[in-house]
Amino acid sequence: MKEDVAYHVMAPEQKKYGDPIIEISHLVKSFGDNHVLRDYSLTIRKGENVVVLGKSGCGKSVLIKCIVGLIPYDKGSLKVFGNEISEIQQQELDELRAKIGFVFQSSALYDSMTVRENLEFALRRHGKGKSRTEVNALVEETLDNVGLLHAVEVMPAELSGGMRKRIGLARSLILKPEIMLYDEPTTGLDPITAKEISNLMLKMQLKYNTSSIIISHDMHCAQLTANRLSVMIDGINYAEGTFDELRKMNDPKVHAFFEIL
């Protein structure tokens, strides 16, 4: 292998995870002349946390929006639980989305609803048909998971940035999703709160065996949460491996991400 070409270095530990859950293969997405994803490939297996690193504006959010069908892709293949996203019907897409928790870059809470109502809304939207007692128990269990049971009746405006992130997380986790997509879950938080959020993501992975994509520039978060990382550069999966494999890689573009540590 030439030194400057580090594509698809497979982490040996990938073997111990389950079946492929998300399979992205040669994905292409442009907005006019803006060629964002050029040929991006990545596989996420059952129970695995994969961190996607990349400079601001390189296409990380576009990638996860393609996964949930919010942005249509131009070419290539993107399969979730074996279903090609560009080919499935709206109803199947809705069913699929119910299995995916998406934590937006902004927490995207409904400001006119209390924390409880925000969580209940997520449940209602996916039509789980639960009784009031079951709903209350779920809301409380989920808030307890993120350490914010006491904030159940609070309005989002009264929450700090870190609390909003945790409620955003709770709102996705309440559906017990098989897949979690986290877009910059720790950005803008102080290092201690960022570490708490990272630990929370790990806890959820272990408790529910979720498969996750975590988009982040936070290298401490990446180190803590990633079983494997993908470095997105110029719209491709430029390098892939465990945190230590990438850190040791003799490639200046990859190394740049580790210099801040």
Ligand SMILES: Nc1ncnc2c1ncn2[C@@H]1O[C@H](COP(=O)(O)OP(=O)(O)OP(=O)(O)O)[C@@H](O)[C@H]1O
């Ligand atoms: N809906 C859209 N229409 C047109 N262009 C878009 C759209 N969404 C994203 N883009 C463009 O795609 C590129 C990648 O954007 P994206 O939001 O994926 O970046 P990112 O890697 O998530 O950056 P950041 O780290 O700052 O969040 C940018 O040039 C952006 O302007």
Ligand SMILES: [Mg+2]
């Ligand atoms: Mg983004």
